[in-house]
Amino acid sequence: MLRARIVGTGSAVPDKVLTNFDLEKMVDTSDEWITTRTGIKERRIAVEGEYTSTFATRAAERALEMAGIAAHEIDLLIVATVTPDFPFPSTACIVQSNIGASKAAAFDVSAACSGFVYGLSLASNAIRTGAASKVLVIGAEVLTRIIDWTDRNTCLLFGDGAGAAVLSSSSDEHGILSTHIHSDGNYWELLYQAGCGSRNPAVQKTFDERLYFLRMQGNEVFKLAVRAMEDAALEALTTNGLTPADIDIFIPHQANRRIIDAIGKRLGLNGDKVFVNLDRYGNTSAASIPIALDEANRTGRIAAGDVVLFDSFGGGLTWGSALIRW
Structure with missing residues (x-):
């Protein structure tokens, strides 16, 4: 295959x-x-x-x-x-x-x-x-x-x-074992950019009303993110007949240290298995997992045969996971 x-x-x-x-x-x-x-x-x-x-x-x-x-x-x-x-x-x-x-x-x-x-x-x-x-x-x-x-x-x-x-x-046997992607558009207003699309085009009124800027209801996003990311992580493991104990390195979306710690705790992962570089880059959205992956790869945190889990959550709302045998 x-x-x-x-x-x-x-x-x-x-x-x-x-x-x-x-x-x-x-x-x-x-x-x-x-x-x-x-x-x-x-x-x-x-x-x-x-x-x-x-x-x-x-x-x-x-x-x-x-x-x-x-x-x-x-x-x-x-x-x-x-x-x-x-x-x-x-x-x-x-x-x-x-x-x-x-x-x-x-x-x-x-x-x-x-x-x-x-x-x-x-x-x-x-x-x-x-x-x-x-x-x-x-x-x-x-x-x-x-x-x-x-x-x-x-x-x-x-x-x-x-x-x-x-x-x-x-x-x-090496490579992506499975991917799992999900969304729920009912929550789109929790995290979005209101202006400069077809609904609020780039005109003076859009800028005067500051619609150009990102808007976020942080507390609500936080609560939904933890649950969805835990579910996505477990889905990937279950699909492949694995458990959290089989994970060698967990690379979550780097949004908030509290979210990362909460998911790590729910999965029973110790700190050594959870890769974090949020402190140096902040939330880089779609770039966060691949930046962290490259850093982990180039510093020797990932070895051949390791089980690597990606886990993400974002506006849409969207979330997903990918399980890899390196």
């Missing part, structure tokens, strides 16, 4: 760092308040001339280099993002041009913080069916362009960057 195996990872983040102490000068908050409630100490911020495609391209190039695969060998290129360079064309098409992936079909996926897992699911299915043999999946965001820097409920949380994975067909 064909499986999709991750053969290369890459990531890229802006050079500019915004610390909690910097935020103390911008809004009514403190380093202690932010750290206690979120676990975030700093985040990366894109500067003028840097776009979602900038970081997506860099991450893709690093992943391809690790994989030893040329861009022209890629059959399918997926970018997960809610902050594309333009409404259209897709950011995936821009990345395709930048790296020279001339053979690939390219498109974006909009599933917010679950976007990378959604992309992996699409890639895995394409490889399993033989529709593609080499796929590049990227999660990339420049969320700070849609953040209201006067709203301390949201401006503390988010950062920019991208992560990428190259998947290749494999016939052995």
Whole structure:
């Protein structure tokens, strides 16, 4: 049976760092308040001339280099993002041009913080069916362009960057064992960007009413996230006849340290098995899992044969998991 195996990872983040102490000068908050409630100490911020495609391209190039695969060998290129360079064309098409992936079909996926897992699911299915043999999946965001820097409920949380994975067909026991994606549109108003779509187009009224910025009901999102991510994790394990004790490394969406700790506790995972880099990057939405994956991979936290679990939750609402034998 064909499986999709991750053969290369890459990531890229802006050079500019915004610390909690910097935020103390911008809004009514403190380093202690932010750290206690979120676990975030700093985040990366894109500067003028840097776009979602900038970081997506860099991450893709690093992943391809690790994989030893040329861009022209890629059959399918997926970018997960809610902050594309333009409404259209897709950011995936821009990345395709930048790296020279001339053979690939390219498109974006909009599933917010679950976007990378959604992309992996699409890639895995394409490889399993033989529709593609080499796929590049990227999660990339420049969320700070849609953040209201006067709203301390949201401006503390988010950062920019991208992560990428190259998947290749494999016939052995290594690779993606299963993916599980879900959504519930009844909760769409808990986390969304109100302006600049067809409902509230980009006109002066939209900007005057500050509809351009991300809106979030944090407490409600928190409660739903913990339950949904636990369910998705257990679904992946049950499908493959495994238990939490079989997990070697758990890479959850990096949204809030309290959410990560709550899920880890429910699954009975000790701290050594839970990968966290939220403190340095904040919530990078679709980029968070692939950035963490690349860091874990390059620092030797993942070894051949390890069971790796991805777990995500985002606006939509969307959530999902992926279980991998490395």
